[in-house]
Amino acid sequence: MKKAGGIIALIAGIFGIFAAGATLFIGGIGGAFQADGASTVVGLGWGGVGFSFIVIVLGAVAIASKSKVPGVLLIISSIAGAILGGTLVAVFMVLSLVGGILAVVGAKKVLPPAPPPATISID
Incomplete structure (x- = not known):
């Protein structure tokens, strides 16, 4: 399950990059038309790019x-x-959240190495 969680997270991150690009595009168009809150949308787009990476x-x-x-x-x-x-990015971050949960649940507990077996010598 650990590998499946990592693969799901990779896919979610890649789609998150595309969603962040769409958010940046929408914010850029809003900025071109001087819409209120366009800079906030652009900021959210850059946040999406960062967290997707x-x-x-x-x-x-x-x-x-x-x-x-x-x-x-x-x-x-x-x-x-x-x-x-x-x-838009939040939709794919939910998928990434599922991947993270699978990665945590699927990770096995790391045990310390076992001591070497005792040897008995008969003289």
């Missing part, structure tokens, strides 16, 4: 990681991206 990186790390840390960071960045990335 973070999700892509953490998704790739979660695939190969043996700990739960990338999954937890993926959940945190998904929530922050949903809040600071705009509505």
Whole structure:
């Protein structure tokens, strides 16, 4: 499940980049027509780009990681991206959140190495 969570997060991050690009496009058109709040939409677009890149990186790390840390960071960045990335990006950050949860649930507990077996010598 850990690899599936990382792959889902990668896909969500890639689609999040496209959604952030659409948000930037809409904000740019609004800025060209001097609409109120256009700069806010552009700011949300850049936030979406940033958090989508973070999700892509953490998704790739979660695939190969043996700990739960990338999954937890993926959940945190998904929530922050949903809040600071705009509505279009938030849709894909929900998918990334599911990937982060799968990465946390699928990570196995890392056990310390076992001590070497005891040898008995008979003299």
